[in-house]
Amino acid sequence: MNVKNYLCCSLIPILLAGCTPSPKVLEDLQLVQTIGYDYVNGEEFEGTAGSSNIPPGEQSLPVNEVFTATGKTSKRIRQKIQAEAARPIVIGRVGLVIFNQELAEHGIENQIDSLQRNPSIGRKLLLVVSKEKAKDIIDSNYSQSDSVSQYLIDVVEQNLEQTIPKINLHRFLVHYYSKDADPFLPLIEKQGKHLKVSGLGIFKDDKLVDTISFGDAYIFKILYEKFRRGQFEVELSGGEDVSLENLSSKPKIVVEKTNGKYTATFKVKVNGRAMEGVNLDLTDKKTIERIEKAVEKEITDRAEKMVKRFQELDADPLRIGEKARQRSDFNRKEWKAQYSEMEIKIEAEVNAVQSGIIE
Amino acid sequence: MGFFKSKLKRFNRDNKQKKNENSEHELRIDELLHRCKESTDFVSYRYSESSPFYIHYYQTIVDINILHQYVLPYIKENESQTLFDLQQAIPIDNTEIIDNVHEIRDKLLTGCVVVEVKGSLQEALVISAVSLEKRPVSMPEVEYSVVGPKEAFVESIDANINLVRKRLPIPDLIVEEVKIGSLTKTRVAVLYIKGVTDKENVNTILQRLNEIEFDQIVDSSFINQIISDNHSSPFPHLIDTERPDRVASVLSEGKITIIVDGSPHALTGPTTLVEFFSAFEDYFLSWHIASIFRLVRLFAVFFSVLSTSLYVAVLTYHYEMIPENLLNPLIASRSGIPFPPILEAIILELTIELLREAGARLPTKIGQTIGIVGGIVIGTAAVQAGLTSNVLLIIVALAALASFTTPVYQMGNTIRLIRFPFLITAQLWGLLGVTFCFSYILSHLLKMTSLGRPYLAPVYPLRLDDLRDSLFRLPFFMQTKRPLQVRSPVRTRFQPKKHEKSKRDIED
Numbered sequence: 001m002n003v004k005n006y007l008c009c010s011l012i013p014i015l016l017a018g019c020t021p022s023p024k025v026l027e028d029l030q031l032v033q034t035i036g037y038d039y040v041n042g043e044e045f046e047g048t049a050g051s052s053n054i055p056p057g058e059q060s061l062p063v064n065e066v067f068t069a070t071g072k073t074s075k076r077i078r079q080k081i082q083a084e085a086a087r088p089i090v091i092g093r094v095g096l097v098i099f100n101q102e103l104a105e106h107g108i109e110n111q112i113d114s115l116q117r118n119p120s121i122g123r124k125l126l127l128v129v130s131k132e133k134a135k136d137i138i139d140s141n142y143s144q145s146d147s148v149s150q151y152l153i154d155v156v157e158q159n160l161e162q163t164i165p166k167i168n169l170h171r172f173l174v175h176y177y178s179k180d181a182d183p184f185l186p187l188i189e190k191q192g193k194h195l196k197v198s199g200l201g202i203f204k205d206d207k208l209v210d211t212i213s214f215g216d217a218y219i220f221k222i223l224y225e226k227f228r229r230g231q232f233e234v235e236l237s238g239g240e241d242v243s244l245e246n247l248s249s250k251p252k253i254v255v256e257k258t259n260g261k262y263t264a265t266f267k268v269k270v271n272g273r274a275m276e277g278v279n280l281d282l283t284d285k286k287t288i289e290r291i292e293k294a295v296e297k298e299i300t301d302r303a304e305k306m307v308k309r310f311q312e313l314d315a316d317p318l319r320i321g322e323k324a325r326q327r328s329d330f331n332r333k334e335w336k337a338q339y340s341e342m343e344i345k346i347e348a349e350v351n352a353v354q355s356g357i358i359e
Numbered sequence: 360m361g362f363f364k365s366k367l368k369r370f371n372r373d374n375k376q377k378k379n380e381n382s383e384h385e386l387r388i389d390e391l392l393h394r395c396k397e398s399t400d401f402v403s404y405r406y407s408e409s410s411p412f413y414i415h416y417y418q419t420i421v422d423i424n425i426l427h428q429y430v431l432p433y434i435k436e437n438e439s440q441t442l443f444d445l446q447q448a449i450p451i452d453n454t455e456i457i458d459n460v461h462e463i464r465d466k467l468l469t470g471c472v473v474v475e476v477k478g479s480l481q482e483a484l485v486i487s488a489v490s491l492e493k494r495p496v497s498m499p500e501v502e503y504s505v506v507g508p509k510e511a512f513v514e515s516i517d518a519n520i521n522l523v524r525k526r527l528p529i530p531d532l533i534v535e536e537v538k539i540g541s542l543t544k545t546r547v548a549v550l551y552i553k554g555v556t557d558k559e560n561v562n563t564i565l566q567r568l569n570e571i572e573f574d575q576i577v578d579s580s581f582i583n584q585i586i587s588d589n590h591s592s593p594f595p596h597l598i599d600t601e602r603p604d605r606v607a608s609v610l611s612e613g614k615i616t617i618i619v620d621g622s623p624h625a626l627t628g629p630t631t632l633v634e635f636f637s638a639f640e641d642y643f644l645s646w647h648i649a650s651i652f653r654l655v656r657l658f659a660v661f662f663s664v665l666s667t668s669l670y671v672a673v674l675t676y677h678y679e680m681i682p683e684n685l686l687n688p689l690i691a692s693r694s695g696i697p698f699p700p701i702l703e704a705i706i707l708e709l710t711i712e713l714l715r716e717a718g719a720r721l722p723t724k725i726g727q728t729i730g731i732v733g734g735i736v737i738g739t740a741a742v743q744a745g746l747t748s749n750v751l752l753i754i755v756a757l758a759a760l761a762s763f764t765t766p767v768y769q770m771g772n773t774i775r776l777i778r779f780p781f782l783i784t785a786q787l788w789g790l791l792g793v794t795f796c797f798s799y800i801l802s803h804l805l806k807m808t809s810l811g812r813p814y815l816a817p818v819y820p821l822r823l824d825d826l827r828d829s830l831f832r833l834p835f836f837m838q839t840k841r842p843l844q845v846r847s848p849v850r851t852r853f854q855p856k857k858h859e860k861s862k863r864d865i866e867d
Binding site: 020023025026027031054056060122147150 | 700
C-alpha cells in the first residue's frame with residue numbers, strides 16, 4: 001500500500017466524522033414505550049408518554065413514569081414533556097399508541113401523520129382505541145409485575161394472535177390510504193386491575209364511526225384472515241351449549257359483477273374441534289353434524305348482521321373493495337355508489353374434524 | 360519501513376565486502392589457530408613430545424568420549440608420520456583431509472577435531488566429534504491432542520527431520536538445506552515430496568530463503584516473518600506446528616515444510632485462512648464430529664472478534680434493537696456505572712489481556728494464582744464495586760474463552776489484536792463502524808497471499824473441491840484429491856474404490 005492509499009484511508013474517518021450519528025447511551029435515555037392521546041378540544045389534544053425507570057441492581061423492578069402535556073401538535077407536546085424529564089426523551093421503542101375514543105371520533109389524522117413520518121418508529125407499532133382516557137390507562141397500576149407499558153403491549157399483542165384480527169401501524173396505513181378499504185383498530189378498556197380487549201373500533205377515513213363487541217370481533221377475524229386457535233360458542237337447538245375450537249379457518253372473498261351490479265360472497269371454511277359438550281355424545285355422527293350446522297348458522301347470521309351494519313355506515317373494514325378492484329371491469333364510482341346497497345352473502349362451511357380425547 | 364530496509368541492506372553489503380576482503384587475504388592455519396586461542400575453551404596441544412601431531416578443538420562442542428576412545432589411542436599407536444595414514448587408522452567414518460583453511464575453520468566451529476602435522480601449513484585432518492546436546496522428544500504442548508500421536512519436535516534439526524522421515528519412508532522426500540544468518544549460520548531445511556509438490560512453490564521458498572539478509576535466525580518464527588508475502592499484515596502467512604504427524608500429512612498434501620535448527624516449530628505452506636482453524640486432532644475424530652467442531656471454532660472466532668464491539672455499538676447508538684426482555688436487565692446493570700460503554704469495554708478487555716499476558720510469562724505454579732486473582736477477585740469485585748456491568752463481564756469472558764479455541768497460537772494472537780479496531784470503530788459509528796472495519800479486514804484478506812497463493816482460497820476464489828476439507832471435513836473416502844491451492848502436479852491422492860454401503864466381513 002502506498003502513501004496515497006494510507007492518506008485516503010485516514011481521510012475517510014475524518015471526512016465521515018461530520019455525518020456520524022450522535023451517541024445515545026442506553027441508560028441515559030428516557031425510553032418512551034407507550035403513547036396515549038386524549039381529546040381536549042377541537043384544536044388541542046393531550047399527549048401522555050408512558051415510560052419506566054429501572055433502578056440499578058440485579059433484581060430491581062421497573063418504576064412507572066408518566067409524562068403528560070397538552071398541545072396542538074405531537075412535537076409541541078414532546079417539547080413540553082422534555083421540559084419535565086430528567087433525561088432526553090426518545091421514542092424509538094414505542095410499542096403501543098392509545099387513542100381515546102372521543103379523540104378517535106373527531107379524527108386521528110394528525111397523530112397518525114406524525115407517527116408515520118418519524119423514522120425511529122417501527123412499522124410493527126400497535127395502535128388501539130380506548131374507552132377510558134388514555135392517560136388513565138397508562139398512569140395506573142396493574143396486578144402484573146412487569147412494567148406497565150410492557151404489560152399493556154403484551155395484552156394487546158396476545159389478543160391479536162388469538163381473538164381479534166391482526167393490525168399494526170403498517171396494516172392500518174395500508175387500509176387508511178387505500179381508496180377501497182377502511183381501517184379498524186382494537187378497542188381496549190380497563191377492568192379492575194386488568195386491561196382487556198373489548199372489541200373493535202371501525203373507522204371511516206380517520207374517524208371512529210362504530211364499535212363492535214368482542215364476540216363479533218372473532219367473527220370479523222374469521223372473515224378477515226386465516227388463523228388458528230380461538231374459541232367459538234354456540235347454543236344448539238336443544239338448548240345445549242357447545243364450544244368449538246378453531247383449528248384452522250380460511251376466508252375467501254369473491255366479487256362478481258353482472259349487468260353493472262356488484263355482488264360479493266364470503267366463503268369461509270372452518271375446521272374445528274368440538275369441545276365441552278357436557279350432555280352430548282360427541283362420538284355420534286349426527287350430533288357432530290348438528291353442531292356443524294348450528295355453528296354455520298351462527299357464523300352466517302352474525303356475519304351478515306355485521307356486514308349489513310358496515311354497509312349502513314358506508315365503511316369497508318373487511319376490504320371487499322380491494323378485492324373488487326382486482327377485477328378488470330372495476331369502476332370506483334359505481335362501486336362507491338353501490339356498496340351500501342349491494343348484496344353480500346356469507347357462506348360458511350364448518351367441519352368438526354375432532355372431538356377431543358374421548359373414550 | 361522502506362527507509363530501514365535500505366539501511367539494513369547497506370549494512371549487510373558492508374559486512375559482505377569486509378568478508379570478501381578477509382577471504383582474499385590468504386589465511387594460514389597458524390593465524391587461524393592464533394585467533395581461536397583468544398577463546399579459553401579452545402584447546403590446542405601436542406600429543407606427546409615424540410608425536411608429530413598437533414590436536415586442536417573447542418572443548419565445549421566436542422564429544423570428549425569420541426576423542427578419548429577413537430582418536431587419541433590411534434594417534435598414540437600410529438608410528439607413521441603422515442595424516443593420510445592416521446586417517447586410515449582412525450575408526451571414524453566422518454574424517455577428511457582438507458587443505459582449505461576457511462573450510463577447516465568452519466569445521467572447527469561446528470565441533471570437529473583438527474589434527475595437523477607441525478610444519479605442513481597446507482592441510483589438516485578433520486575428525487567429526489560433534490557433541491549433540493538435545494532434549495528428548497516430548498509431548499506437544501502448544502498443539503496438544505487428546506487422541507493421536509504424542510510426539511513433538513525438539514530443537515535439533517536432525518532429530519526433527521528424523522521424526523518426519525520416519526513417517527514418510529520414501530526416497531522422494533527431499534531435504535534441501537541452506538545456511539542463513541551472517542552470525543548464527545543457522546541450518547534451515549526445506550522439505551518436500553518430489554513429484555507431489557509444485558516445483559514453483561519450492562523455488563519460491565528457496566529464493567526467498569536465499570534472499571534473507573539477517574544476522575541471526577534464532578527461531579523459525581524469524582523466517583516466518585521475513586519471508587511473508589505482506590509485511591504489514593497482522594495475519595500469519597505460514598502455519599507453524601510442533602507436530603511431526605501434521606508435517607507429514609501436510610507434505611503428502613503437496614505443501615512445503617521449513618525446519619529451522621534450534622526451533623521446535625516447523626513452518627508449512629502455502630496455507631489458507633481456514634487451515635488455521637483446523638486442529639490436527641480433527642482428523643483423528645469421525646468426520647461429523649470434526650466438522651461440527653470446526654464450525655464451532657469458526658463461530659467462536661466471529662463471536663470473539665465481534666461481541667464486545669456489538670455491545671458497544673448497540674448500547675451507544677442502537678437502543679431500538681435490544682430485545683424487549685433484555686432491556687431491563689441491561690439498563691439495571693448499566694445504570695450505576697460511571698463509564699460510557701466504550702471505556703467499560705476497553706478496561707475489561709485490557710484486564711483480560713493483562714491476565715493472559717501475566718499468565719503466559721509466569722511459571723506454571725504462580726500462573727494458577729493469576730487465574731484466581733483475575734477470575735474471582737477482579738471479576739466479581741469490579742461488578743460489586745459498580746465499575747463494570749456484569750453483562751459485559753460475561754461477554755468479555757466468553758469472548759476471551761472463544762479466542763482460545765483457535766488451534767494455531769499465532770492466529771489466536773491476531774484475533775486478540777483485531778478486536779481493538781472493531782471496538783474503536785463501534786464507538787465512532789456504531790454498527791456502521793463495525794461493518795466498515797469488517798469490510799476493511801475482509802478486503803485485506805481477499806488480496807492476501809501465502810507464497811503467492813490466495814489466502815482465502817476455498818472460499819474465494821471458490822474451489823468446490825477444496826471445500827471438502829476446509830470449513831468442514833468430509834470423510835476420508837471423499838478426500839481423493841489434493842487441494843487445488845498447492846497446484847500439485849499429481850492431483851489424485853488415491854484411486855477410490857467404489858464405496859460400499861457397509862463394510863463386509865472377511866469372505867470365505
